[in-house]
Amino acid sequence: MKVGILDSTLREGEQTPGVVFSVEQRVEIAKALSEIGVAMIEAGHPAVSPDIYEGIKRIVKLKREGELTSEILAHSRAVKRDIEIVNEVEADRIAIFYGVSDIHLKAKTKTTREEALNVIAEAVSYAKSHGVKIRFTAEDATRTDLDYLVKVIKTARDSGADRIGIADTVGILYPTKTKELFSFLVKEVPGVEYDIHAHNDLGMAVANALAAVEGGATIIHATVNGLGERVGIVPLQAVAAALKYHFNLDVVKLEGLSKVASLVEKYSGIPMPPNFPITGDYAFVHKAGIHVAGVLTDPRTYEFMPPEVFGRSRDYVIDKYTGKHALKDRFERLGVKLEERELELVLAKIKSSQTTRYFRDVDLLEIAEEVTGKVLKPRP
Numbered sequence: 172m173k174v175g176i177l178d179s180t181l182r183e184g185e186q187t188p189g190v191v192f193s194v195e196q197r198v199e200i201a202k203a204l205s206e207i208g209v210a211m212i213e214a215g216h217p218a219v220s221p222d223i224y225e226g227i228k229r230i231v232k233l234k235r236e237g238e239l240t241s242e243i244l245a246h247s248r249a250v251k252r253d254i255e256i257v258n259e260v261e262a263d264r265i266a267i268f269y270g271v272s273d274i275h276l277k278a279k280t281k282t283t284r285e286e287a288l289n290v291i292a293e294a295v296s297y298a299k300s301h302g303v304k305i306r307f308t309a310e311d312a313t314r315t316d317l318d319y320l321v322k323v324i325k326t327a328r329d330s331g332a333d334r335i336g337i338a339d340t341v342g343i344l345y346p347t348k349t350k351e352l353f354s355f356l357v358k359e360v361p362g363v364e365y366d367i368h369a370h371n372d373l374g375m376a377v378a379n380a381l382a383a384v385e386g387g388a389t390i391i392h393a394t395v396n397g398l399g400e401r402v403g404i405v406p407l408q409a410v411a412a413a414l415k416y417h418f419n420l421d422v423v424k425l426e427g428l429s430k431v432a433s434l435v436e437k438y439s440g441i442p443m444p445p446n447f448p449i450t451g452d453y454a455f456v457h458k459a460g461i462h463v464a465g466v467l468t469d470p471r472t473y474e475f476m477p478p479e480v481f482g483r484s485r486d487y488v489i490d491k492y493t494g495k496h497a498l499k500d501r502f503e504r505l506g507v508k509l510e511e512r513e514l515e516l517v518l519a520k521i522k523s524s525q526t527t528r529y530f531r532d533v534d535l536l537e538i539a540e541e542v543t544g545k546v547l548k549p550r551p
């Protein structure tokens with residue numbers, strides 16, 4: 172199975188409310204993405220603003236100088252002006268999108284289905300005449316009449332697109348349906364490869380992406396930290412881990428994910444929630460006594476992915492949920508040897524402080540001194 176990631180942090184990701192990347196930041200993010208090995212980088216929609224235009228130019232230049240390896244894409248509406256601007260920035264591939272559901276045709280472009288096919292054919296052929304590789308994205312594909320969607324894809328293919336993006340623009344899909352859709356399209360319209368662009372409105376974007384791969388999609392759109400319109404799209408870190416563990420696919424260097432996640436967190440100003448998969452602060456932190464005792468004996472009890480794979484480490488917190496195993500381990504790590512009875516006294520004290528969120532090491536030592544009457548000197 173040949174599957175790659177298209178990272179759209181610089182295009183879809185910048186469509187997150189409040190997010191704007193500077194030219195320098197765009198270049199740095201693209202470098203970091205190429206370093207971890209994403210197959211494609213959607214670097215922006217150059218017709219939107221001069222800085223995006225400039226950013227794509229700089230990224231394309233680095234690609235030509237051999238500093239980046241990913242394929243560089245630029246986004247475009249199905250209009251000549253946009254296509255010409257993409258032509259100027261000399262991206263490796265143009266990604267032309269057009270809303271093809273009846274809702275989009277009626278409300279946005281005010282075209283009939285037939286007229287839309289002409290617009291798509293014209294735009295794709297025009298791009299083709301510039302010699303650039305083309306992805307055509309059927310926007311709102313998942314709310315589009317299936318027979319018409321087939322016509323759209325055939326039109327784009329016959330006009331020169333070698334990739335087709337199936338966009339779940341509103342995030343309405345679920346996995347069974349996703350797999351069915353891709354299996355059908357791959358059979359019905361061969362001669363092109365398919366991308367899945369899954370929005371996360373129902374929290375199923377990663378699952379839908381995996382289902383699309385099972386159905387034959389070969390490129391998954393993702394953004395670092397799952398940024399994007401509304402609640403965003405497939406988060407790169409989760410989908411990369413899922414592809415590794417379910418399909419044994421290496422789509423990016425997993426140990427590099429934390430660094431890119433922090434970089435994008437900083438530049439986007441959107442904090443990563445602590446309970447975010449893989450790169451969140453709590454992704455490998457355990458709490459309940461039973462869990463901590465389990466992972467201290469064998470981490471596989473409550474983890475299927477060792478944190479080291481992602482360059483991270485395992486930890487646990489101490490509060491009223493804590494058990495004796497965890498406490499004993501914590502004091503041992505602090506270089507303090509407590510008798511069984513003393514540990515029990517410390518634990519009782521912890522359990523009687525139900526509203527304390529965390530006991531830090533200094534708090535634990537203080538309690539231990541109190542219950543034992545000894546002066547405890549932790550190992551430096």
Ligand code: HCA
Pocket residue numbers: 183186266267268308309310311336338339340341368370392400
């Ligand atoms: C957009 C729409 C899009 C396009 C997806 C794609 C969508 O914001 O321009 O080109 O792959 O969700 O339909 O992001």
Ligand code: CU
Pocket residue numbers: 183338340368370399400404
């Ligand atoms: Cu989108």
